[in-house]
Amino acid sequence: AQKVTQAQTEISVVEKEDVTLDCVYETRDTTYYLFWYKQPPSGELVFLIRRNSFDEQNEISGRYSWNFQKSTSSFNFTITASQVVDSAVYFCALSEALGAQKLVFGQGTRLTINP
Amino acid sequence: EPEVTQTPSHQVTQMGQEVILRCVPISNHLYFYWYRQILGQKVEFLVSFYNNEISEKSEIFDDQFSVERPDGSNFTLKIRSTKLEDSAMYFCASSKRGQGPEQYFGPGTRLTVT
Numbered sequence: 001a002q003k004v005t006q007a008q009t010e011i012s013v014v015e016k017e018d019v020t021l022d023c024v025y026e027t028r029d030t031t032y033y034l035f036w037y038k039q040p041p042s043g044e045l046v047f048l049i050r051r052n053s054f055d056e057q058n059e060i061s062g063r064y065s066w067n068f069q070k071s072t073s074s075f076n077f078t079i080t081a082s083q084v085v086d087s088a089v090y091f092c093a094l095s096e097a098l099g100a101q102k103l104v105f106g107q108g109t110r111l112t113i114n115p
Numbered sequence: 116e117p118e119v120t121q122t123p124s125h126q127v128t129q130m131g132q133e134v135i136l137r138c139v140p141i142s143n144h145l146y147f148y149w150y151r152q153i154l155g156q157k158v159e160f161l162v163s164f165y166n167n168e169i170s171e172k173s174e175i176f177d178d179q180f181s182v183e184r185p186d187g188s189n190f191t192l193k194i195r196s197t198k199l200e201d202s203a204m205y206f207c208a209s210s211k212r213g214q215g216p217e218q219y220f221g222p223g224t225r226l227t228v229t
Contacts, residue, residue, distance in 0.1 A: 033216050045158070045206060045220040091158060100163040100171035101216050102148065103208075107157045 002027045004094050006106035013082055014114050021077040021109045023092030029053075031097035034068065034075045039089040039108070051075065053097070082113045117141045119221035121207050127227045128197055136192045136224045138207030147190045148208040148218060149182065151175070158206065164190065197228045 003026040013019050025034065036048040049059060051068050059066045063083075067076045079086055089110045093103040120139045128134050140147050149161040162172040164182055181193045190209075194201055204225050208218040 035217060037220075043204065044222045045208075047217050047219060050215075050217045093158075095216065097216075100165075101146070101210070101212065101218075102160040102163055102171055102173075103150070103158070103218060104160070105158040 002029075002032075002094050002096070002104045004092050004104055004106035006090075006092055006109050008109045009107070010110045010112070012112040012114060015084060016081050018078060018080045019082055019111065021079075021090050021092075021111065023075045023077065023106060025073050025075065025092070025094045027094060027096075029096050029098075033095045033097060033101070035093040035095070035103065036066065036075075036077050037091045037093060037105075039091065041088070045091070048077075079111075082111075084113045084115055087111060087113045117143075119207055119209055119219055121205075121221035121224050123224060124222065125225045125227070127229065130199060130228055131196050134194050134197055134226065136194075136205050136207075136226070138190045138192070138221055139188050140190055140207065140209030141219060142188070144209035144211050144219075146170075146210045146212045146218075147182075147184070148210075149192045150206045150208065150220075151203040152206065152223075153203045161192070161205075194226075197226075199228050202226060202228045 005024045032053045034051045038046045063080045065078045089108045091108045092106045095101045122137045147164040152158045162176045163170045179195045204223045206223045207221040210218045
């Protein structure tokens with residue numbers, strides 16, 4: 001069975017600090033996808049990034065970066081120079097590459113950026 | 116930019132009543148999903164739908180639930196006889212799958228069962 005663990009329930013930092021959100025996953029599939037979604041206070045789920053299991057290249061998009069390490073089954077998300085608008089709940093998710101590709105979500109990390 | 120839409124945004128119903136939650140997926144997407152999120156908890160998969168049939172469903176998706184694509188644009192979730200524990204945010208999602216397995220979510224319908 002697939003499982004995603006986000007051990008950090010809540011993180012609070014001061015604006016401009018860097019912050020890393022941890023994600024550890026379990027799967028028996030050899031090919032799979034990993035995702036990060038953002039849920040701002042308004043409640044919608046916003047897609048941020050997808051990584052394929054066969055592509056361990058890290059990715060940077062502006063202030064956001066993602067570190068995928070298959071050896072430790074981790075897919076961590078770092079925000080540099082955090083801003084108040086980054087305050088949200090962040091979910092890491094996993095799906096099989098075949099089949100219905102349902103998303104299995106972690107519990108989420110509530111990130112609060114204080115001015 | 117195309118987006119998934121859901122109606123209504125909030126539905127209040129009495130226990131035992133039937134509700135239908137509606138979704139319009141992104142037009143060129145072929146795979147559709149329903150998820151729910153009980154307040155303060157994680158997002159849980161309910162059902163996936165492709166080619167006019169259910170491709171996978173979770174243990175939550177019991178006989179009280181059904182899905183339908185009544186026309187070329189709408190995708191509905193029906194709860195036949197609501198229970199208090201059905202109170203949650205229900206999200207619809209769609210994906211193109213092969214060209215990008217990421218799922219795009221609608222804004223959600225908050226269902227309150229009293």
